[in-house]
Amino acid sequence: MKKILSALLLLSFALFFSQEKKPMFWQDIQNFKKLDQENAPPKDAVLLIGSSSFTKWTDVSDYFPGKTIINRGFGGSRLTDLNYYAEDLLAPYQPKQIIIYCGDNDFADNHELKAEEVVSRYKTFYKKIRKKFPNIEVDYISIKYSPSREQLWPQMKETNQKIEAFMKKEKNAEFIDITKAMEDADGNVRKDIFLEDMLHLTPEGYQIWAKVITPYMK
Structure with a gap:
């Protein structure tokens, strides 16, 4: 009897921890599947x-x-997460174009992270896309300079430059730079197009993005 109880307890603990230890953003991916x-x-x-x-x-x-x-953005995700869930993010679809915005959370997650590492993460995801979709248009939107993350701007700038250089060498690929469009006449980042968190965009901010992105749309 004690052995049976012990086995049941072990099974209960195993089930409990298996439910608790879902990978980050697992539920977001399940929502996409639904x-x-x-x-x-x-x-x-x-x-x-x-x-x-x-x-x-x-x-x-x-x-x-x-x-x-088809919008498959999931909040807080990093390029590591795009790589982890690449199959789930790519396999269900037959797109004519993929547009990516990701990278700033990688730095927010680790302030000591080097630009080279984030660029490497992006290249890994890009290769996964190309393995499945060799010829479609693939575009990357530059990492925006959110006022709340100003201390990370130097790494972000270097990352943008390196990804831009990489994309210029690729076929059917573009680097969509939204930096200038988000600045005022003096070259400063416009804080009025951000929400109170100084991280996410207002509708006007998205209007600016849309104006820059539209020429790249297939």
């Missing part, structure tokens, strides 16, 4: 993959009339 089950994702869409700047752009389709967009 959406795809409820409505089959359209073919030849523009697939957005990235972090909260996409997640919070809930009305993104309104900014690009006539475009079919």
Whole structure:
């Protein structure tokens, strides 16, 4: 009897910890799967993959009339998370274009992180995309300079420069630089296009993004 009780206790603990130790963003990915089950994702869409700047752009389709967009941004994600969930983020879809916004959370997660590491993470994800979609358009939006993360701007600037150089060498690939568009006449980052957290964008901020992104849209 004691052996049976011990076995049941061990099983209970195993089940408890298996439920507790879900990978970060696991639930977000399950939500995407549920959406795809409820409505089959359209073919030849523009697939957005990235972090909260996409997640919070809930009305993104309104900014690009006539475009079919699938938004698969999940808040707080880093390039490491895009790599971890690459199969889940890519396999269900047949897009004509992928646009990525991710990278600033990598630095927020580790202030000592070097630009080379973030660039390496991006290249890894890019290669995973190319393995599945050799010829579609793949674009990367530059890491924005959020006022709340000003101490990280030097690493972000270096990362943007290195990813831009990488993308210029690739076929069917573009680096979409939103930096200048988010500055005022004096070259300072406009704080008025950020929410109170000085991290996420206001609708006007997204209007600026949309104006820059539109020429790159397939």
